[in-house]
Amino acid sequence: MEGVMSLVRAVMFQPPPSLLVAAMSVVGVVSLGNAGVSELRGKHMKYSKFSDQPSASTSTANSSWSSIPSRAGMLVAYTPAFLAAFASLLFLHHNHGGNGASSSRLLLVESALALHFFKRVLETLFVHKFSGTVAAGTAIPISLSYFTVTALTIYTQLLTQEALLPDPAVDLKLYGIVLFLVGITGNFYHRYLLSKLRSSGDDGKKKEYKIPKGGMFELVICPHYLFEILGFYGIALISQTIYSFCVAVGTSLYLMGRSKATREWYLSKFDDFPPHVKCIIPFVF
The missing domain is CATH 1.20.1300 (3 helical TM bundles of succinate and fumarate reductases)
Structure with a gap:
């Protein structure tokens, strides 16, 4: 166990002094892991080839107003996360200090996240082929999840930089x-x-x-x-x-x-x- 902890300390920053980041680290793994188990049990997120499969919790009466075209739904899912990463690229470095190495790491993280979700948006607009609809109850949680992950990844890096924690x-x-x-x-x-x-x-x-x-x-x-x-x-x-x-x-x-x-x-x-x-x-x- 001591060897594992020594390896972790060698390759990772110390956790920043934030209860929010600590809690969301655990919540993220547990919630995504639970979503994976749900997929195995047949409770699928309603997008892609599973978008048209009936759900026991979705009635015919409310299915029409609660669904949106698949392309629009995927744009809803990806765009807020891209905007969050892009906005941080525009504004954070002009307002926060830190040593050069930490600042460059933050810039790389922001750039990677912005590029990842910008690619998703472009694929949705010009590459993917869609049919049918996606439930708003699927698109919105996915959007919130991607946005939260993006914002917290950048926020955690920023806290690490501002706390002047030693590099691994x-x-x-x-x-x-x-x-x-x-x-x-x-x-x-x-x-x-x-x-x-x-x-x-x-x-x-x-x-x-x-x-x-x-x-x-x-x-x-x-x-x-x-x-x-x-x-x-x-x-x-x-x-x-x-x-x-x-x-x-x-x-x-x-x-x-x-x-x-x-x-x-x-x-x-x-x-x-x-x-x-x-x-x-x-x-x-």
């Missing part, structure tokens, strides 16, 4: 940048492949699904989730705060559950689904 003995920023770029590139590439496999639903026709091919789809059904996880771990390595690592762990737990549910969905829809294709980790899970 091992600087992982460069590794984080590389991992983040690998993650965001791989995620975009496989989402692009998905968009090319699906007929557009924007004309009111029901979107047709096919078994994804190409890239790492030959090994796992959700490589875009795998690369998204890598991207969040890249941000965590840049940040080197306990909160950012908790976000990465929580994201991993949720997307692993979602990928398992996705594989089961494909198995139920396609008799010729390749049995060797795993959920998210090649040859393992």
Whole structure:
């Protein structure tokens, strides 16, 4: 145990003096982990291929007013987080001090988060193909979750900088940048492949699904989730705060559950689904 704690102290900042950050670190892991378990149990977040599945808690009477077009719903989910990161890039560095190394780390974290969600917005506008609607009760919680994670990741980094906490003995920023770029590139590439496999639903026709091919789809059904996880771990390595690592762990737990549910969905829809294709980790899970 002492060896583990020594490793943690070597690669992470001391937690900043904030009860909010400490509490949200725990809440983030638990809530995202619980969401992953819910996916495994068949209680899916109502977006993507699960958006049209009936929910026991959604009645026919209120379904029409509580749903919005899928493209608009995804913009609602991603835009506030992007604006939060972009606003911090514009304003924080002119008003707060700190040493140069800490300031550059904060700038990198903000830039990575802004780029991550800006890519999401652009994909929603120009890459993804949508059909049907998404429940407002799904889009709004996702939006609040992304916004909260973005704001707290930046806030935690800012507190760490302002408290003048000593940098970790091992600087992982460069590794984080590389991992983040690998993650965001791989995620975009496989989402692009998905968009090319699906007929557009924007004309009111029901979107047709096919078994994804190409890239790492030959090994796992959700490589875009795998690369998204890598991207969040890249941000965590840049940040080197306990909160950012908790976000990465929580994201991993949720997307692993979602990928398992996705594989089961494909198995139920396609008799010729390749049995060797795993959920998210090649040859393992």
